[in-house]
Structure formats: C-alpha cells, structure tokens
Amino acid sequence: MRGRFNTSHIRRNYSYTVPEICRLFGIHKNTVRDWFRKGLKKTDAQRPCLVHGEILKDFLNERQQSRRKKCASDQFYCFRCRMPRRTMGNLADIEPRTKKTVMLTGLCEACEAPLRKVQSAKALPVIFQTFDIPRQQQEDIRESLSPSLNCYLENESQR
Numbered sequence: 001m002r003g004r005f006n007t008s009h010i011r012r013n014y015s016y017t018v019p020e021i022c023r024l025f026g027i028h029k030n031t032v033r034d035w036f037r038k039g040l041k042k043t044d045a046q047r048p049c050l051v052h053g054e055i056l057k058d059f060l061n062e063r064q065q066s067r068r069k070k071c072a073s074d075q076f077y078c079f080r081c082r083m084p085r086r087t088m089g090n091l092a093d094i095e096p097r098t099k100k101t102v103m104l105t106g107l108c109e110a111c112e113a114p115l116r117k118v119q120s121a122k123a124l125p126v127i128f129q130t131f132d133i134p135r136q137q138q139e140d141i142r143e144s145l146s147p148s149l150n151c152y153l154e155n156e157s158q159r
C-alpha cells in the first residue's frame, strides 16, 4: 500500500461498494482488490460486494499504524497478516542460533502462520518473562551460550 489514507472520511455505519471506496480515496479498484487479498473482510454473501465502513476504517488504521510501529518485544512480524502479531497463547520455542543470538519461533495468534525472529541472547531474561517457553529449552539455551554471556545473564537475573 502506497501513501496514507485519511480514514476520518469513512462512515462507520455505512456499507461501501468497491466503486465507492475507489471514489472516496481516488484509487484504482485493483488497490481495493489487493486489500481483500490482505485481509479486508467483505460483508457476507452480498452482490455486488460491500465493505462495512467500520471494518474498512479499522483495516486501514491498523495497517497504517503497523507500518510505522516496530514489533513490540512480545510480537513478531507476520508475513501473512502483514503486521506485528503475538504468538498463540504466547507460546514460543527457542533455539540457539549463534553464540550471541537465539531464534524464537511460534504460531501467529490470528492466522497460525509460523513466526520467527532472531533476538540477541542478552534479551533472554525479557524473552523468558514474555513468552511461555518450555523449561527444558530454557536450560538448553543457557548451556549453549558463551560463558561470558551466561555470566552477564546471571548478573542480570540477580538484580
């Protein structure tokens, strides 16, 4: 999606046709089709298809916000949802990647697509607090890290 759309013009209690959405923002219908592919919901079983104003507004606001916002520490960027998402039940698996980084994986709470991100091992205290990670994995990851990093983490957790 290029540019930003002023969503304050969208009426929440009105259902829009695709041509109406095009006129509202001065965009081509292919752009609206692209939004459907990216998750914009149509009103069920209507011909011609309609989009409820409230849904359109939320869809665009969320997209425009997520482009600016980086993922929070409890979020991953979901390439299917195209926005930062949390994992299902905040569950995550962790595995060592290098001596100083770890790989976190989980499933998108919205679409169940696999999520992954690389984190600095220095963030482990936060990661262990944020996510529900199997205890065995937590122990394994500590063993795999370089001794100096483990030292640092122990000091951190004693604070």
Ligand SMILES: [Zn+2]
Residues within 6 Å of the ligand: 078, 079, 080, 081, 082, 085, 108, 109, 110, 111, 112, 113
């Ligand atoms: Zn997703």
